[in-house]
Amino acid sequence: MANARLSRRDFLKTSGSLVVAFSFGPLLETAGRAAMADGAALKAVSLDQVDSFLSIGVDGTVTCYSGKVDLGTGVRTALTQIVADELTVALDKVRLIEGDTLLTPDQGPTYGSLAIQVGGMQIRQAAATARAALMSEAAKRWQVAPGELTTADGAVRTKSGARRISFGELVGGKEFSLSLDTGAPLLDPAQYRFVGRSISRLDIPGKVSGEFTYMQDFRVPGMLHARVVRPLAIGAQLASVDESSVSGIPGLVKVVRDGNFLAVVARTEWGAIRAAQQLKASWSDWSGLPDESRLWEHVRATRIVKNDITSNVGRTEQALPRAAKRLSATYDFAIHTHGSIGPSCAVAEFRDGKLTSWSASQATHNLRKQLASMLSLPEDQVRAIYVEGAGCYGRNGHEDAAADAALLARAVGQPVRVQWMRADEHGWDPKGPPTLIDLEAGLDTAGRVVAWHSQFYVPAGAAGTVPLVTAQLASLPHETGMSPGNIINDTALPYAFPNVLTVAHRLADTPLRPSWIRTPGRMQNTFANEAFLDELAIAAKTDPFEFRVRYLDDPRGIELLKRLQAFAKWQGRTSSKHSGGDTVTGRGVAYVKYELYRTYVGAVATVEVNRTTGAIRVKHFAVVQDCGQIINPDGVKNQIEGNVLQTVSRTLKEQVTFDRSRVTSVDWASYPILTFPEIPDVDIALIDRPTEKPWGAGEPSAAVVPAAISNAVCDAVGVRLRSVPFLPQKVLAALKSV
Amino acid sequence: MKVTLTVNGRAADLDVDDPDMPLLYALRDGLALRGPRFGCGLAQCGACTVHVDGKAVRSCVYPLRSVGKGKVTTLEGLGTSAHPHPLQQAFIDEQAVQCGYCINGMIMQAKALLDSTPHPTEGEIKDALARNLCRCGTHLRIVRAVKRAARVA
Numbered sequence: 001m002a003n004a005r006l007s008r009r010d011f012l013k014t015s016g017s018l019v020v021a022f023s024f025g026p027l028l029e030t031a032g033r034a035a036m037a038d039g040a041a042l043k044a045v046s047l048d049q050v051d052s053f054l055s056i057g058v059d060g061t062v063t064c065y066s067g068k069v070d071l072g073t074g075v076r077t078a079l080t081q082i083v084a085d086e087l088t089v090a091l092d093k094v095r096l097i098e099g100d101t102l103l104t105p106d107q108g109p110t111y112g113s114l115a116i117q118v119g120g121m122q123i124r125q126a127a128a129t130a131r132a133a134l135m136s137e138a139a140k141r142w143q144v145a146p147g148e149l150t151t152a153d154g155a156v157r158t159k160s161g162a163r164r165i166s167f168g169e170l171v172g173g174k175e176f177s178l179s180l181d182t183g184a185p186l187l188d189p190a191q192y193r194f195v196g197r198s199i200s201r202l203d204i205p206g207k208v209s210g211e212f213t214y215m216q217d218f219r220v221p222g223m224l225h226a227r228v229v230r231p232l233a234i235g236a237q238l239a240s241v242d243e244s245s246v247s248g249i250p251g252l253v254k255v256v257r258d259g260n261f262l263a264v265v266a267r268t269e270w271g272a273i274r275a276a277q278q279l280k281a282s283w284s285d286w287s288g289l290p291d292e293s294r295l296w297e298h299v300r301a302t303r304i305v306k307n308d309i310t311s312n313v314g315r316t317e318q319a320l321p322r323a324a325k326r327l328s329a330t331y332d333f334a335i336h337t338h339g340s341i342g343p344s345c346a347v348a349e350f351r352d353g354k355l356t357s358w359s360a361s362q363a364t365h366n367l368r369k370q371l372a373s374m375l376s377l378p379e380d381q382v383r384a385i386y387v388e389g390a391g392c393y394g395r396n397g398h399e400d401a402a403a404d405a406a407l408l409a410r411a412v413g414q415p416v417r418v419q420w421m422r423a424d425e426h427g428w429d430p431k432g433p434p435t436l437i438d439l440e441a442g443l444d445t446a447g448r449v450v451a452w453h454s455q456f457y458v459p460a461g462a463a464g465t466v467p468l469v470t471a472q473l474a475s476l477p478h479e480t481g482m483s484p485g486n487i488i489n490d491t492a493l494p495y496a497f498p499n500v501l502t503v504a505h506r507l508a509d510t511p512l513r514p515s516w517i518r519t520p521g522r523m524q525n526t527f528a529n530e531a532f533l534d535e536l537a538i539a540a541k542t543d544p545f546e547f548r549v550r551y552l553d554d555p556r557g558i559e560l561l562k563r564l565q566a567f568a569k570w571q572g573r574t575s576s577k578h579s580g581g582d583t584v585t586g587r588g589v590a591y592v593k594y595e596l597y598r599t600y601v602g603a604v605a606t607v608e609v610n611r612t613t614g615a616i617r618v619k620h621f622a623v624v625q626d627c628g629q630i631i632n633p634d635g636v637k638n639q640i641e642g643n644v645l646q647t648v649s650r651t652l653k654e655q656v657t658f659d660r661s662r663v664t665s666v667d668w669a670s671y672p673i674l675t676f677p678e679i680p681d682v683d684i685a686l687i688d689r690p691t692e693k694p695w696g697a698g699e700p701s702a703a704v705v706p707a708a709i710s711n712a713v714c715d716a717v718g719v720r721l722r723s724v725p726f727l728p729q730k731v732l733a734a735l736k737s738v
Numbered sequence: 739m740k741v742t743l744t745v746n747g748r749a750a751d752l753d754v755d756d757p758d759m760p761l762l763y764a765l766r767d768g769l770a771l772r773g774p775r776f777g778c779g780l781a782q783c784g785a786c787t788v789h790v791d792g793k794a795v796r797s798c799v800y801p802l803r804s805v806g807k808g809k810v811t812t813l814e815g816l817g818t819s820a821h822p823h824p825l826q827q828a829f830i831d832e833q834a835v836q837c838g839y840c841i842n843g844m845i846m847q848a849k850a851l852l853d854s855t856p857h858p859t860e861g862e863i864k865d866a867l868a869r870n871l872c873r874c875g876t877h878l879r880i881v882r883a884v885k886r887a888a889r890v891a
Contacts, residue, residue: 072837072874200833205819207838208826208845210773210812217772269767270759273779341777341785341873342839391837391874399870422778634833638879642836645875652870668782668871676864679877 002156013132043175045105050133050176052105053126054083058172060154062087062094064155067107068119069099070203071362072391073698074116074635077201081194081631082120084126086187089154090467091166091194099364099386109363111394111463111516112486113696116631117598120694123565128184130176135172153256189629189690196690198634203388215343215360215389216419217399223347223415224253225269226408227276229262231473233661234512238262238281245280255279256411261474262558263404265412269419276421287660289511296332299436303508305460311492314499319451323442327535331439331528333706333724334655336432336517337665339673342390343425344397348405349415354381359402360389366465367399371406374471374478393646394485395466395515397429403470423666429513430466431656433459433484434588435524439532447540451499454532456491456525459514460506484514487521490703493529494593495551512656512663519702522594523647527724530590535720543572544589544711557593560600560626560687564589567685568604568622573715583611585619588711590704600626600687603644605680605708609716611735614728618648618680618709623701629694637684640701644682647705649674741802745769746815757803760784761795764802765812773813773842777871784843784870788812794850813842816849825849828887829880836874843870848884857888 019657043065044051055063064083070076076096082089097103099110107119131151138156142163150159157164189195206212231238246252248735251267252275264275290298322328346359357375361367364384366545372379388533389398405418420428436457442450461482471478488504537547545565552558564570570589586609606620621644630636653672657665665671710721719734741752741804743764752768760779765771765788774797777785781796812849817823822830825845835841844867851858851866858866863884872880 025755072839074836119751200830201835203838204830204833204835205822207835208813208841209817209819209822210771210842211819212838213772214775214839216776240871268763269761270754270756273763274756339873340839341783341837341871342775343777386839388840393873402740419776422780422782450880638836638876641878642875645877646873649875667780668778673871673873673878674875675869675871675878676867676881677861677880679864683877 003670009607021710023474032196032469040306040365042102045103046107047107047122048180050126050129050180051177053123054130054176056167056171058168060093060166060168060172062089063122064094064096064123065104066096066098066119066123067104067365068115069362069386069390071110072388073115073151073639074201074632076203077199078631078635079120079123080202081120081199082124083127085192085195087131088151091199093154099361100381101368101384103363104449106365109366109463111332113594113599115698116694117696120631122322125182125184125187126180128186129178129181132181132184133176134167134170134180138165141165159678164439189738195629195631196688199632199634201635204514209431213387214342215358215387216342218358218387219348219417220347220349220415223417224267224412224418225272226263226265226405226418226420228271228404228418228424229276229279229281231260231422232283233621235288236260239282239284240305242280244280246275249275249278254412258407258474261407261470263408265408265631273421277555283679289658289660291660292658295434295511296436298511299434299457299507302457304505305508307500307504308488308504308506310488310504311500311502313497314451315452316451316499318503320440320442320453321520323450324445325539326537327445328440329532329535329720329729330533331437332724333435333524333527335434336650336654337426337510337656337671338393338429338517339398339671340390340392340396340425343420343422344401344404344429345389345397345417345419346402347415347417348402348409350409350413355383355409356562357382357384357402357404357406358371358387359384360392360547361398361402362392362395363399367402367505370399370465371403374403374468374476375406375410376477393518393521394520395430397425399466400428400469403468405468407474426666426671427663428469430513432517432520433510434515435521437525437528439547441527441532443540447499447542449536452493452497454491454502454528456488456504457507458521459510460489460508462486463516466513466725467631469513482510482514483508485516485520487524489595490525490529490592492523492559492596494596495533495548496553497551517548517701518646522592522699522703523706526590526592526703527706527710528706530592531710531720531722534588534707534711534714538714548591554593556626557591557600560602560624561591563685563687564604564624565601565664567624567683572606582610584611584716586712586716588708588713588715590707590711592703593695594700594702594703597695599700601701601704603701603704603708605705607709607712607716609713609731612719614735615733616709616713616731617678618652620680621682621705621708623682624685624687624699625701626689627695627697627700628689630686630688631694633686633688636686636697639697640684641682643702644705645674645679647702648680648709651709651724651726653725743805743810744807745810746812750830754802758801760798761788761800761802761805761810762797765797771812771814775839775842777839782871783840784847785840787843787846789846789850792850792853794847813845816845818856824890825852825887828883828890832879832883832886834876834879834883836876840870840872844872844880848887852884852888853889856891858884860885
């Protein structure tokens with residue numbers, strides 16, 4: 001069985017029935033290995049071929065190959081809805097394979113709220129091309145004009161209904177061998193049966209019953225368990241290892257050392273954990289981190305490598321000094337960690353010099369490149385396969401765990417599973433970098449904004465690939481630049497002020513290895529922009545809704561704000577009310593047009609502030625969102641609820657702490673997140689536009705949360721919070737200063 | 739050494755090196771169960787929650803030797819996707835999952851609550867789940883699911 005060879009046709013014929021919930025059925029595995037051994041492509045994977053995205057089995061089962069993966073957001077269900085509708089097949093006829101470098105096209109990493117907007121639309125177009133081809137094939141067989149045909153329920157039929165042939169009979173098990181036609185006609189959205197409806201998520205029954213296979217559950221035969229032993233200080237050198245300290249541990253296979261990379265491999269998971277705990281190693285001192293208490297001075301003093309001018313309207317530098325009233329403020333936003341509830345995990349196996357890596361990476365195609373580079377393997381000798389893990393909110397530790405596993409599998413010559421412990425994840429996953437923002441604006445005597453100038457101090461770099469910590473520790477080939485994500489998005493404004501200058505100062509370094517965390521940059525930048533705008537509205541003595549609408553020339557944005565105003569039953573700024581004792585209630589609004597070209601979202605926060613303790617209680621969020629065509633309304637609402645709660649947590653509570661050597665917030669006690677008694681209620685109104693393009697829904701609504709809270713706190717107690725997280729001591733200090 | 743555990747009503751023999759091994763690893767690695775999950779290993783997040791004699795415990799720190807003759811119930815012991823327990827069905831009905839990694843703990847902790855307090859208030863539900871962490875922000879749906887289960891029970 002292990003050496004069985006499957007022809008490409010056999011593979012496609014059987015894949016439909018094989019691939020149920022997981023992308024690693026045994027036969028598929030075998031087929032993949034055979035193809036890798038041949039160095040031959042198993043199937044098309046290029047973005048311009050229908051076969052890259054779709055195949056139809058003899059039984060009519062449609063297999064969709066998606067480079068975008070479900071990170072726990074429900075995208076698997078939404079993509080299934082898209083395919084089923086565009087091909088006019090039943091929902092349960094569609095199977096999805098995700099993020100397998102051998103089988104799926106490289107549609108880019110699953111980030112940036114692009115899985116539906118970009119990935120889903122590529123798949124929809126492939127399905128439209130396939131549907132047209134199916135009709136044209138039937139027309140040829142029946143010698144009728146394609147215009148006389150239509151499709152429904154997995155079959156082509158004549159419009160009169162006289163003749164019918166199923167997709168399986170037409171093309172089952174064969175390739176389309178067809179270029180993706182970007183002009184292939186899409187169905188009229190009025191004909192969709194699934195898109196636009198709250199179809200129940202396909203994965204939930206398995207997830208609530210312990211039947212779903214997460215990455216952390218994934219096993220292969222002969223697999224060993226490993227744990228990594230990270231340096232005591234980030235830049236420490238490994239001086240010596242006392243292997244005798246773990247010699248008594250049952251099942252220990254090997255202590256693996258490669259430069260500063262250190263790990264233990266054992267036959268059992270518990271054996272690996274005990275060995276990692278007991279292993280005695282001595283590390284050199286290292287104290288290269290800045291003083292945490294002077295973090296913002298450090299950021300401000302970091303060398304600027306370039307300035308990105310993200311918008312420049314009018315003559316801001318001349319207009320500002322002439323303004324009747326000038327305001328300036330500095331905002332900052334702490335370092336955050338991803339904090340997935342399941343720490344990163346990966347399995348790696350070498351066979352005949354070829355590596356197969358299973359991980360919950362959001363970017364298996366990039367991971368393949370990185371693993372190949374680290375191990376000096378040709379890229380086609382590495383296969384990276386996605387297996388869903390715990391929620392992934394950006395580039396966390398999955399890729400590093402995959403690299404750990406690959407290095408260890410090579411070292412011991414057997415498949416290895418690496419499970420990071422909590423302290424590995426909190427301590428060593430890459431972080432959302434600290435963000436410092438200076439703002440200055442001028443008003444005229446009528447309270448109109450005449451100029452706006454903002455300066456963002458953020459690390460250099462964009463999305464790309466984050467260097468693998470494994471490769472860094474083992475001194476193997478790796479990237480040297482920083483990849484914090486596209487963090488300069490939403491530095492520019494949606495508002496039409498006469499003079500605007502927004503500049504991102506890109507820094508040469510940042511204290512901890514940076515990466516993107518949900519709504520990277522957009523959240524920090526929108527926090528500063530929308531809270532400072534609130535400061536201006538207060539100075540102009542204008543209602544914050546009216547103030548925003550005054551400067552918008554975008555009908556969808558104006559409609560959204562009007563809808564929000566009504567939905568939240570907004571009654572003007574002076575909503576500050578004593579709710580008894582020391583507690584005061586306030587409300588605040590924030591708005592974003594995501595990346596200035598897509599999803600519109602606005603929110604009104606209602607908060608209670610305790611003047612004695614400084615504690616903020618977020619009571620309620622009202623959110624209105626326009627993300628164009630909605631694929632699954634309940635799925636979108638689930639994402640918005642998640643964005644609000646996760647960002648309330650980040651805004652009120654979260655900051656990575658560190659000393660001069662290491663991260664010190666390494667568990668949930670030192671990095672607390674929002675708990676059940678602290679959650680706000682959330683009400684959501686969606687503006688559905690079935691005939692528009694679908695835009696991202698996974699992260700835009702997070703962008704408005706911190707500013708909405710800051711604005712609500714200011715409404716309640718009259719002080720401005722400009723530093724995330726809004727800890728009680730900061731609230732008390734602000735109250736004392738007025 | 740040999741250990742006999744009673745899990746979901748069935749006796750299972752296990753070979754273990756260390757009686758202080760947390761129950762979680764016996765369940766996951768020894769018995770190939772997937773309900774109880776590793777989240778922190780510190781009893782801080784609740785993803786590993788199982789019942790021992792009807793009481794919710796954090797299996798990631800619960801030593802095997804403390805189980806003794808106790809009856810262990812995991813998520814799998816409640817129901818299956820084909821025949822879900824009413825509490826599992828309530829999570830499906832409310833679509834109370836995002837990534838779902840924490841959901842084992844939410845269901846097992848809520849089950850312990852409902853066993854002792856069949857009709858909890860919203861405040862009681864939130865207090866009962868106060869030490870169970872969710873990172874996706876599914877809390878509102880989870881509370882609704884527990885309420886629904888209490889209603890249909």
